[in-house]
Amino acid sequence: MSEAAAPGYLQRVVAAALEEDLGPGDVTSAACIPVAEACRFAIRAKGSGVVAGMDAAREVFRQVDPRVTFAALVSDGVPVAPGDVLAEGEGAARSVLAAERTALNLLQQLSGVATLTAEFVRRVAHTKARIVDTRKTVPGLRYLQKQAVRAGGGHNHRLGLHDAVLIKNNHIAAVGGVAAAVRAAKHNVGHMVKIEVEVRSLQELQEALDAGPDAVLLDNMTPAQMREAVRLTNGRALLEASGGVSLDTVAAIADTGVDLISVGLLTHSAPALDLHLLLERDPQTGDYCAPGE
């Protein structure tokens, strides 16, 4: 365990993924490949990007067959280029092929998140702005995606509805005002819970600041508005830019002086990183497989 979730979480995610793919068993391997056949394999990059999800890939192989070895050659957060080997191992050919797709699907999805995050981070590196994720995650993979965001150099926003207060426009509509909402939150929540509030104008920002939140989310403001917001706030709260941020716009947003830029794309629309698993020829026999023990 490094910074990972409760052990049951990864086990459940991987078991569900294997159940979808493997179900009652791999009919192709059962039909074509002798039980005793063993082989060596490598997972290689076909595209360029930043790796994430190595623990998940390892867990896939462990669940399918604990006797298959799995050695990670790179860690989460490391950049790779086409041809680079991410991991290698060996074991029963049937086991390797049963684990292949599920392991790749996890690695590709999560490395895609890390890769896109890293690109956003790179574009704001000249500023103090942090790239942060949102709750717009793939259902069932949130914690793994949040790890992938960190692997890409980003930071995590709150985990969910339970660990921090974020007062959004729907709450304000329900309560009747920015300041009233912040004050209600400060009165009611525990002392270990931070409070952020969404504002849509500089006037709302002023109202919000008077109520004393830890952070303010600037919803769909222009860079000019953000710059003014930074000036107005003057360090009294963290400022988060949010709303339709893209690779094209992120640098200009960071230049306004905001502390945080949240990007939904990181977790809901990151393209997968292209990877593949190849059986390796035995350097001596030239064969891909050989009878195992």
Added chain:
Amino acid sequence: MSEAAAPGYLQRVVAAALEEDLGPGDVTSAACIPVAEACRFAIRAKGSGVVAGMDAAREVFRQVDPRVTFAALVSDGVPVAPGDVLAEGEGAARSVLAAERTALNLLQQLSGVATLTAEFVRRVAHTKARIVDTRKTVPGLRYLQKQAVRAGGGHNHRLGLHDAVLIKNNHIAAVGGVAAAVRAAKHNVGHMVKIEVEVRSLQELQEALDAGPDAVLLDNMTPAQMREAVRLTNGRALLEASGGVSLDTVAAIADTGVDLISVGLLTHSAPALDLHLLLERDPQTGDYCAPGE
């Protein structure tokens, strides 16, 4: 139940997603919104695309609070434009806000898949080629993604390793040859299991056809090679084009006469469709919320 999976499947997917987002409860609503406050809401499109995942969104609201109403105004497979209402309902404000993000995350992910699929289908509409999915799905969401592919006008390839034979290069490397692998499969698998084999050259295609598979996957061939493959095969097996297919290349591939074009992008890299949930003002009072029963 229409064409849906075993009832436990959707329940588990939604419960896991809610557990990630909601965990021990929504501290913002608990702090800001009175228990009795009720409201009306609508889910609207911000982008253009094809809807999928409506059953999943409904299940989110049902699990959070069965007293919240949820009326779908469009079905899976229907195209929407910015501003269109996909669904509307009403209930306790706390319940609506607790369900909001998880319902949207599912709808956005799955509608993204349907939208991208529909675009691929549109580009090959002048041919007989079918757009099919792959096993490169988001772990934990495979069956829902496969429904979304159908909603977009695509067709499903096999569900996983268990329901059909697809002999790929790693199997052929392990067994020693295309024809040997197909013959082993035909001898060993049950009579309700179809057999497809991957080939990387016209020579391998010839070998494969002699062994009599149901379908042949043409791996990373050029359109010229595919055209020749279609001629050689002459209807003896279905032909599937595969490998790096994009919106730019798909029409040319379809023009070669292949029967099927499989596209990994559909499920591993489809951008989410942009949607949002808005509280609606009461047309009479002008308020967003009112004390409920």
Added chain:
Amino acid sequence: MSEAAAPGYLQRVVAAALEEDLGPGDVTSAACIPVAEACRFAIRAKGSGVVAGMDAAREVFRQVDPRVTFAALVSDGVPVAPGDVLAEGEGAARSVLAAERTALNLLQQLSGVATLTAEFVRRVAHTKARIVDTRKTVPGLRYLQKQAVRAGGGHNHRLGLHDAVLIKNNHIAAVGGVAAAVRAAKHNVGHMVKIEVEVRSLQELQEALDAGPDAVLLDNMTPAQMREAVRLTNGRALLEASGGVSLDTVAAIADTGVDLISVGLLTHSAPALDLHLLLERDPQTGDYCAPGE
């Protein structure tokens, strides 16, 4: 859903409790009570205290037999005295008796927590100090116990290791110093995560304050030390008194001016509130049971 956890949580807790008690079925009822026999029941207090866990009790009856009615006459947080009716209902006698013990066990445990919390809160009511819980909860019941603490007028500390930073002596031992640990935390954690640090002396408090945490836990200090800590801190951080706090000592601690007093007893050692479920005679026939539909 009011301020409750993800819907699966309560269902799982109740299902596990029923499985322990009911297992393959109630042999006593099966042997003694006709299937069709129906009855009315009331849950009454035998002791005095504050109620918590009403949702959990309702869920027990719902899972055992959704046709049994269950009407709560008091809400969580309400004080009751011996003889008071907490809830009443009617249904098949076998179902009522199958649900009885599990419903009472949950209500008694959680009302015990609320009752003890309320007593602590009462003793510090003349001060600004908040009574807060700890992570010393009964395994499997944490979220319900934390609701019970709120029902008793207390506040919640962090939920677990994942939602806030609390640097304790074991971390400081591992890192090498109070200030270094706080600074590492401030640098690494997300902007929605609060940071508290445990100190064992005024000198450590000074070190800690220089690093700028949100709160400081004063570990096992005397009231005199706490008073001095309050003076030294002068509002720069919240101060939490912790360590062996009892009903006898809590008022004196609150009088020192600390902001928070955490009490492990609330959740690990609260005596159960004494409750019982009684079948009620039919006011007209004088019988306890009657043939149902």
Added chain:
Amino acid sequence: MSEAAAPGYLQRVVAAALEEDLGPGDVTSAACIPVAEACRFAIRAKGSGVVAGMDAAREVFRQVDPRVTFAALVSDGVPVAPGDVLAEGEGAARSVLAAERTALNLLQQLSGVATLTAEFVRRVAHTKARIVDTRKTVPGLRYLQKQAVRAGGGHNHRLGLHDAVLIKNNHIAAVGGVAAAVRAAKHNVGHMVKIEVEVRSLQELQEALDAGPDAVLLDNMTPAQMREAVRLTNGRALLEASGGVSLDTVAAIADTGVDLISVGLLTHSAPALDLHLLLERDPQTGDYCAPGE
């Protein structure tokens, strides 16, 4: 497996407890403690009592990180005094700190049960009376609490509603009489199921004895009544004293000659035994932690 439950039971209890505490991961350790840092720890008693739950504590460490060693120095049922070491081990500091609280919560709860049981047992040691538990257990922990009762020298009453008949006042109210209820039970239940019946007077006892139960529960009788009950029964059935038994009253009850005394307090209100986990300095370097493998 010694006398333990089906292996899935303990795994589920521990996994649920870890999920509550650890959730998506320990942010404090992730922020403050290097991944490679290793340490030694000891779990020590701060109070006096009887140990129970050692298997549960071991399972916590195993689930968090199977590479952390965990050596129990005492077994369930052994008395400890302040300062005594219950268990020690070593491993990654992050893993040890992630497991700490959940392991302690289980050990403290269950040792609390064993400790209170042992005190009741001690007070009746001069008699033949056995101290037995009830179904008033903490939801989700019944089997572990029942093991803890045995560790404290007590005996177990039935496991739940499924494994033995206990006809209580609610059943008698439903059926119409003590003797009728016992006879129904004897006629209907399997030959491996024991039958006990609750009586509230000596007259009911007489009725019950005529029907031939295995045991009779004397509900809230005075010692004088119990003595008379023992005389009347004359060995024809086991007699169990029940109802509001406390440490103050138990010896007098045992002196009446009853066979069994059931005590709800053992499992619903036992105060936790105070324990803590401490990192240990390396005897040579004097440091708490060191870079691990």
Added chain:
Amino acid sequence: MSEAAAPGYLQRVVAAALEEDLGPGDVTSAACIPVAEACRFAIRAKGSGVVAGMDAAREVFRQVDPRVTFAALVSDGVPVAPGDVLAEGEGAARSVLAAERTALNLLQQLSGVATLTAEFVRRVAHTKARIVDTRKTVPGLRYLQKQAVRAGGGHNHRLGLHDAVLIKNNHIAAVGGVAAAVRAAKHNVGHMVKIEVEVRSLQELQEALDAGPDAVLLDNMTPAQMREAVRLTNGRALLEASGGVSLDTVAAIADTGVDLISVGLLTHSAPALDLHLLLERDPQTGDYCAPGE
């Protein structure tokens, strides 16, 4: 809930069975039957036997589609002949066909158990002997099979290893003697646990009786030996005949005067009762299906 298990048990059994059969959805119905098509159905007997499992069948339909009606025309324990209708209902054709096989598989398996039990019971009806089941049950269906045995007029032996003591030859081998084993059990187990011991000779029976068990299992004795065992025992313990009991031998065994005859065949080898589900023509239109709401 009548005499049924904890509500989660049946739900889990049915959900697992549906997951196996239905998985990601019924491709045949999806391809052939319009979503809106509704129909009426009846479950009829093709063979003769005793019904069991009606609750399980109802739960299958409920899980697949709660809007399908399901009306049981006979209860568990009722004999049926070819052509008899067991249950009928109506709803979406896709839902009915998705539930059909899983509902029938449960009903057929459990009715097979009840039918075979009833035949054994009939053959010993002239004696006092009870037919009882064993732990030789189908994994995962024990509690349902035990209900089915009761539906067939049999009685249940212990539920499992946890609720009663049965000292078998392997235990005696491990402990060193019949009497020693019984005495150990009497000393160690709770007062609500019955004790039975297996003997293989009249000498062992004598030893066993001296130690005072509740029951003695006569392992593979001849009727002559059993008769002598009955004489020797003279009511001091219940006697159970066990070992290779068949329909041909059971009457002669019962005639020896034993109290109980346990039959493994009841649950491990009962042939399924033949049932089928038929769509019913609409009496007015003559059609099987019609567009539903």
Added chain:
Amino acid sequence: MSEAAAPGYLQRVVAAALEEDLGPGDVTSAACIPVAEACRFAIRAKGSGVVAGMDAAREVFRQVDPRVTFAALVSDGVPVAPGDVLAEGEGAARSVLAAERTALNLLQQLSGVATLTAEFVRRVAHTKARIVDTRKTVPGLRYLQKQAVRAGGGHNHRLGLHDAVLIKNNHIAAVGGVAAAVRAAKHNVGHMVKIEVEVRSLQELQEALDAGPDAVLLDNMTPAQMREAVRLTNGRALLEASGGVSLDTVAAIADTGVDLISVGLLTHSAPALDLHLLLERDPQTGDYCAPGE
């Protein structure tokens, strides 16, 4: 992993079976057998048949106690005679006895399926006909039973409703005709899904063949009809005989020239193979058990 299902499947089946049998623990062993006692055991055949389920038996021992050794002496598919040893091992006596019945129940059930299958296969060995299973399986054990059918020399029909189309009389009733149903299926299902249709007359067969299914199921035809069906079909589709096939009739059916004969009895009514587990005496000391480590 050889041809086995997703790893979670077998784990769940075994865990559920152990939970039923072992529940809160084995009271007999706990009362009679010292914790440290170790022993050797062998699983032996009492009847003759074909083995299946060895992986399941191994998993039982692994879950109960991973330190117990379990060495399979025969593989699935191997015939055994009375007295043959199937597996042997050693470990703590309490663990061996806790695992015994659940391991045997799985082995006996699955070996019963393999044994009956092998007998059917033997009777058609002089023909090309394959014996295939049906969906009439024991709920919860389908995948294991399908493995057992293969172990007995049979072949698997489709897994469930999701992986292949089988248009049965209820579908035809709903759709309105054999040919229409086949054509709908061919148009709608994916290219990896096979299509079979049930016919009840030669006229329906003709209709079906014109629509081009992969296979046709001949429902309850006489051998003479089947022979005519074979002649009519002339290789255009596979022919499956179905309906009330028994050991007495199967050879005559196979002689008609059909390709496949499906037999529901294989999985719903196969008698268990008789097996037992015996502790073995130490060859040197002559004792069954000895103090272990």
